[in-house]
Amino acid sequence: MINEFRDFIAKGNVMDMAVGIIIGAAFTAIVSSLVGDLINPIIGLFTGGVDFTNNYAVLSGDVADGASLEAARETGASVFAYGSFIMAIVNFLIIAWVVFMLVKMVNRVKDAAMKKEEAPVAEAPKGPTQEELLMEIRDALKAQS
Structure with missing residues (x-):
């Protein structure tokens, strides 16, 4: 059971979620400060300090x-x-x-x-198709005879 738990914790999704929660908590403090310290006072100017x-x-x-x-x-x-x-x-x-x-x-x-x-990616120029090669061979053989 302990091995299963260790495998579960070691998976990338759980670690990504943990990092997301930690970053989210820090981000919440930043956004709350942005709203409380910067945006609300500006809104207060327009609403008469209400x-x-x-x-x-x-x-x-x-x-x-x-x-x-x-x-x-x-x-x-x-x-x-x-x-x-x-x-x-x-x-x-x-x-x-x-x-x-x-x-x-x-x-x-x-x-x-x-x-x-x-x-x-720049495509390489395409070569002749199989049919075109066969027609060239046929024409070359006709020209020799």
Whole structure:
């Protein structure tokens, strides 16, 4: 059983998947930073700095007016945090768009590399067919007689 497990782990697909997961985790940090630190502030410029994160509705409990979402949660009140959900959707859409553009770019580079590999090799000139050779031999024999 241990040998089977070792063979399974040693297969290329499992190793490729492990590398993909590790790279994906690192890539997630990069894309999250891109969205949070670069894209969201630019979107904030166009929307007048609107940030839905602290929008919520109090379902039960006492919360001071104008309190942040964290402050409302600390009081133990039951809150319906619709603003966080809206921002999560916006962030998802932005991240999905960035990933789509990166995948599209990688596919374009891959296709260009494949086209270079598949470049047609100059074909050697074709020689005469068997029939053409036989006709030449026949004509040469007729000319000798």
